[in-house]
Amino acid sequence: MLTAHGATSAQKAATLAWPRPLPHDRPRDGDARGTRDSQTRPVLAGLATFIARNLPFVAQVALMGLEMTGLARPNSALVWADPADYQRELAEAVGILVTAGIPARIYNHQLCVLDQRLWPYAVRSISDWKNDYLDICRSCSVRDTCGGVFTTSGNRLSQHLRPVP
Numbered sequence: 001m002l003t004a005h006g007a008t009s010a011q012k013a014a015t016l017a018w019p020r021p022l023p024h025d026r027p028r029d030g031d032a033r034g035t036r037d038s039q040t041r042p043v044l045a046g047l048a049t050f051i052a053r054n055l056p057f058v059a060q061v062a063l064m065g066l067e068m069t070g071l072a073r074p075n076s077a078l079v080w081a082d083p084a085d086y087q088r089e090l091a092e093a094v095g096i097l098v099t100a101g102i103p104a105r106i107y108n109h110q111l112c113v114l115d116q117r118l119w120p121y122a123v124r125s126i127s128d129w130k131n132d133y134l135d136i137c138r139s140c141s142v143r144d145t146c147g148g149v150f151t152t153s154g155n156r157l158s159q160h161l162r163p164v165p
Contacts, residue, residue: 119142137163
């Protein structure tokens with residue numbers, strides 16, 4: 001669980017104790033991106049730990065929401081996970097990255113589904129066509145900063161979507 005400083009004390013101690021393969025004065029370059037789905041959910045914290053330990057030079061880590069296109073669509077029963085169901089894992093991964101000094105960004109997630117402690121890390125898609133909104137979003141107070149839903153989502157939407165008062 002995130003604390004005011006981004007991670008639990010145990011996460012901080014473990015992250016800070018690891019040897020770094022590269023000096024921190026090296027300029028950061030490149031992004032690491034990963035899509036959140038039912039297959040990656042159990043290893044999210046492990047991925048963040050691997051990146052923090054072995055790739056400290058990345059400029060940011062983008063944790064992406066699953067878009068139901070390509071092979072994801074015919075395999076939706078295997079890969080779909082409601083974002084509301086992996087909040088603990090997402091918060092743990094963000095905490096590990098932030099503690100290691102690596103900027104974390106959460107793309108393509110709806111703010112009403114995300115744990116509020118993760119809102120500072122949530123960003124809208126850079127592709128406007130990916131920021132679509134449902135009718136229930138009209139009265140949402142955070143719509144202008146929300147990632148919305150993919151136009152390709154079909155019926156694979158979180159069951160927890162609701163306007164934020």
